[in-house]
Amino acid sequence: MNNVKIDSIRKELLVEVSQETAFKVFTEKMDLWWPRTHHIGKSPMTELVLESKPRGRWYSRHEDGSEQDVGYVLTWDPYGLLVLAWQINGNFQFDPGLITEVEVFFIAEAPEVTRIKFEHKNMERLGGGKAVESMDEGWGKILDLYKNQTK
Amino acid sequence: MKKQPQSSYDKAFNALGDPTRRAIFEKLRVRPLAVVDIADGLPVSRPAVSQHLKVLKDARLIRVHREGTRNLCQIDTRGVLAMRNYLDNFWDIALSAFKQAAEKHKKHE
Numbered sequence: 001m002n003n004v005k006i007d008s009i010r011k012e013l014l015v016e017v018s019q020e021t022a023f024k025v026f027t028e029k030m031d032l033w034w035p036r037t038h039h040i041g042k043s044p045m046t047e048l049v050l051e052s053k054p055r056g057r058w059y060s061r062h063e064d065g066s067e068q069d070v071g072y073v074l075t076w077d078p079y080g081l082l083v084l085a086w087q088i089n090g091n092f093q094f095d096p097g098l099i100t101e102v103e104v105f106f107i108a109e110a111p112e113v114t115r116i117k118f119e120h121k122n123m124e125r126l127g128g129g130k131a132v133e134s135m136d137e138g139w140g141k142i143l144d145l146y147k148n149q150t151k
Numbered sequence: 152m153k154k155q156p157q158s159s160y161d162k163a164f165n166a167l168g169d170p171t172r173r174a175i176f177e178k179l180r181v182r183p184l185a186v187v188d189i190a191d192g193l194p195v196s197r198p199a200v201s202q203h204l205k206v207l208k209d210a211r212l213i214r215v216h217r218e219g220t221r222n223l224c225q226i227d228t229r230g231v232l233a234m235r236n237y238l239d240n241f242w243d244i245a246l247s248a249f250k251q252a253a254e255k256h257k258k259h260e
Contacts, residue, residue: 011242015250017257025253032250035245112257118246 007068011118019108022116023079026104027052050084053078058084069094071102080106086120166210171195172203176226179213182223186215 015022025032027050036049043064051057056073075083084102088094105117167173174193178184190200204224207213214227 011241011246013246013250015253021257022253025256026249029252029256032256033245033248035248116246116249118242120242127153 008119008121011116013116013118014109015114015116016112018112019114020079020104022114023082023106026106026116027082028049041066069096071099074099074101075103082106166206166212167246169203169206171199172207174208175200175203179224179226183223186222186224188226 017025030050031048041060043062043066045060046063047061048070049057049059049061051073054073054076056076058070058072060068060070062068068096069087071085071087073082074085075081082104084104085099086102087096087098087100101119101121103119103121105115107115107117109115152162165177171193175189178189178193186200186204187197189204190197195203204213204215208215208227211227213224214225216221217223
């Protein structure tokens with residue numbers, strides 16, 4: 001097996017809004033930008049919710065009235081840092097025993113420029129050495145759905 | 152949510168959308184197995200397993216090759232590794248969607 005061993009994925013970008021706006025849109029308005037089709041629920045997603053508070057829930061709501069957990073807020077530090085627990089494993093299943101961290105720093109570069117430093121960590125926890133592969137299944141799925149949506 | 156598969160990834164995603172196929176894929180992630188042994192412990196008939204294996208194979212998630220007298224089935228790392236790039240790409244796209252939303256949001260403030 002020629003496994004790629006990467007235990008985290010890092011991204012960085014500049015957003016031309018204040019640190020506060022960046023943080024608020026990322027958290028309170030996650031539903032605005034998150035691909036509608038990314039969820040592991042049994043019926044179409046109506047909303048993606050991130051409760052804006054320490055230990056706030058992170059979940060999707062569905063047409064059939066059900067809710068599907070994604071994870072929860074590990075660190076709530078407005079407007080500089082957000083850490084979320086991502087608890088969906090590579091088989092599209094919610095696993096309350098699993099914590100991989102999605103860490104997002106919001107760094108004020110200028111009054112209207114914010115640098116986002118993003119890292120999805122602990123991928124090694126996702127499945128005994130095949131972590132990244134299983135993550136890819138999950139995220140790859142999202143990407144494709146996303147592409148189909150934006151066509 | 153019916154979509155025409157377009158990429159190998161669509162195929163992989165659709166292939167893993169089925170719980171039985173996910174279970175088979177999981178088993179194979181532990182170790183390669185002879186085709187005849189895959190149905191063991193799964194609530195599924197052997198003919199059905201063959202059908203599932205075909206779907207997984209078409210999605211480049213597994214490979215089947217002859218070893219002596221039996222067909223051995225294992226994870227296709229070429230396909231799985233290809234997915235790694237999707238993960239990276241996904242974050243690029245999701246974060247750029249976030250950037251757009253944030254900058255648009257500001258205009259309306």
